[in-house]
Every structure is written in structure tokens, then in C-alpha cells.
Amino acid sequence: MIENRDNCPSFEILNQICQRLEIKLTDVSHNPRYGDKLFSYIEEDMRRHLYIQAQQRIGKVNFDKLDNRFAEGKYYCYKGFVKLYIDDDLDEAIYHFNWMLTQYKCDSLRFYHAWSNLGLGLAYQKFEKPKRALRYIEQSIQILDQIKHDNHDICAVTDLYIGIIATFLELNHFDRARQLCTAILNRLTADDCLYKVDVLEELESRCLYAQGKIVEATMKQFTAMFVAELRGNQTLCNKIKDKSQAHIIQLVKQELNKIDGRQTLSI
Template structure:
């Protein structure tokens, strides 16, 4: 198996151990030398004991493929974005040497989508965001959800530009992709329904907005996650204010509870202020 020997060597030195001291009772010194210089180990038992002595995990020392490293980086980008740390997230993406050279089309699409999302939500650079979202919308991907998210986000861009018919067309197309590909639905579906509901709400169609929120919530039941759920409940409550104020209170409370769990101070502060408005998602 392929090992990142540099991590083992660095930790050993941090702990003030020689190769012989690290090997004691586990293996011989030559095995440690091979681990550190040739990045190889034939025994999971030996590697496990070495990791235990160095207070490392297998995940720390096993060499990852480019795709695995990229997935880990994208997970960090998503976490930072959810915490509104857009500049840090963008810097991580900029660290990818050449996006065009990424062979995995799904991962390339995710990189472009995240560039677009940060430009749109974090920096309010609509035209830059549109470039990245259009790139994703034309790519041949197996994960339909990322394409639906990109098309949905194009709708958001056009809505912000006040180009309502272009926005409506892209919002409807993003929903159509979900309807046609139910097996590919992920927890990100809540963001799509949130954006479309917010669009129809801005047009004064509050009943349709609530119905869209309910569709998203119904699909979302299969996921054991609260990611973005606070936004979807907030949007339902926002629209219910125009239809049934008592019900609206219930969903504002649900949104606030989930927001507290998600450490989403943005929604909590908005609800507590009493100045409830459309939120940027």
C-alpha cells in the first residue's frame, strides 16, 4: 500500500523519536526507513501500531489519489462557504493548479459550481458567477444534481438582474431535471426549492412559493441532515406571513431551531430582529 512517509517522518521528529525508538517492539528500524523514504508498507498490523504510537490515523498516512484529495478540498470549501467564509473558500479553490486538466467531469463540475457559488453569494459578482454556472450546465456529468444546481443558480443570477423570463426558464428547468432523475436527488435539493420558492415569492405568488417549499421538504425527508433546511423553513414561514400568520410563527420557530443547531447566526439574528426579508442563499 502507498504511504505518505513524509507525514510519518515529520511526526516522529516532532515527538523526538529516532527511527529505532519508533520501531521498538513493532518492527525493525529498516521498516521505518522504508516507510519514510520509499512510502511503502506490506503490513497493516505494523502500520497500525506505528500510527498508534505516533497518534496518527490510517487516513492521515495513506496516500490519496488526486480525486480523493480534490474531494477532501471541495468538502472544506463547502464547509467554509456554509460558515460565510467566502474568501478562505475561494483561496482553497484557487490552489487547484489547472482545473481544465481535471479528468473526472463530475469533480470538474463541482469545482466550477463552487467558483460560481462563491462569486454569486459571497462576492456578488453576477457575470463571473454566470460564466462558471454555464460551464457546468454544458458539461457531460453523471451526477445530475450538480447540473441542476448550476442551472438553478443561473436562474438566481438572472433574477438578480431583473430578467424574469430568463430566470423562470432556468428555475423550471432545474426542477424538471430533479423530477426526471429522482435517483440522483441529494440534500442539496433544499437549496434548489428554496431559490425557486424565493423567486415566485418575489413575484407575489406566495401560495406557489409555499407549495414549492413543501415539495422540497417532502423530498428532503430521506436525508438525515439539517444542511440548508433552516433556509427552506425560513422561506416557507416568510411566505406564510402573507397567507396565515399563525402558521408562519410555527415555521419561523422551526427555522430558528435548526439554525441554532447549524450555528447559523445569520438566520437567528434575522428572525429575532423582527425584520424578516428574503435571504440570500
């Protein structure tokens, strides 16, 4: 029907097709608003932590040409992270995040409200104000809990959870980090999705090591390694195989070499 009529009757169907083909929705939509395609690239850069590249793209955006509040809200969210990570200007970062949260309250921006709250948490963490940082991070989680069962992009939600979990690890809140790992892993499993399962398993292993649960942590590491290899995440796979668990892997190889070549008993 889409091929014959050159249209799609359902946004959700179109979104699923784009995810399956690994193309951006804005690349196939007609008459996109000003900045839509550029914003999709900026968001991808942000999620991959390519903030310098994102900054260069944001510099090409003429804010006065943005013709809807949805785009304006996203712009302030993006700008906040550039101020936080590239310019290292915490006051400006906080200003942009706060402006986004107070001036752009529409439901369509809830994901960016969660993202901006995380940004505020990270900024106050850099200011060495952990209590205030945690307050904003928990607000981010509350919003994500509301939208994670909607039709929102599960990959984007997962990326945001990973940022939150990593922050809890830095703040030594290991129980909370593990709770979130379990929650998002359950969601991904329910959706038969492997997106960054390896990263989440590795993050949970760090929590377990910090809590002295060595055996359980090691099992998580190997789970992360196998899933990373399956997903083609060779960086994480090699990190575990060649560094974190190199000693155990070497011991296993030695034991296998002892067994190799022995005759098995016939029954």
C-alpha cells in the first residue's frame, strides 16, 4: 500500500519501517519543517556523545526560523549539553535546561524534559552539589517511567537510562543503578530487543563489584561479553576479554588444553 500510494496510513508503522531499514524518519517525510533533518543528526550526535560535532551542527541552526515550540524546546535542550560538555559553562548550561523546562511544557517534549533534567543533574554534579544533582536525576527517571511504555523510541529511552545509570555509579549509588539496570533490561527483553543490553549488563557488573558480589559480577561481565560480540560491539567485547576477565579466560583455556586429546571412556 505504501509503495502504490506513496503514503503511510500510520505514523507508528512508518516509524517501525524506518527503524527496520535503519533510516531517519525525516529522510522520508514530505515537506519537513525547517531544521527537522538537521535536528535528527544533532540528536544522533548527542546520543553518541559526539558533542563537538553536535555543536558544529547547532551553529548552522537559525533559531528565528524555527516555526514551532517543539523545535525550540529541543534546541534549548541540545544547547544546554553543548554548554555543559564543550564550553564547560555550567551556569549557561543550567540556564538553557531551566529555560527549556519552564517555557516548553507540552507533552510532546516529555522525553526532552527528562533529558534536560538529567542535564541539570550532571551540571550540579560538576558543581559538587550531589543532593541537588540527585533531585533532578530522579525527576528525569519519573518522566522516563511515564513514557517508557508509550510508543517512544525505546533506543532513545535506553540511551538516556544508560546516562543516568552511569551518573549513579559515579555518585556511588549502586543499589539505585542496579534497580534501573534491571528495569530497562526487563523492558528490552519484553520487546525482544538487544539494543545496548551488553552495555547495561556491564554497568550492572560494576555495581556488583562495588558491592563485593564478585561471582555475580563476573557472570554479568561474561554475559556482557557474549552479547557485545553478538551485537558487533567489539570495543566492549575486547575490553572484557583482553582486560577485565583475561585471567579467568586464560585459566579456562589452560584447563581445556589439559582435557584436549584425552581419550573418552567408552560405556
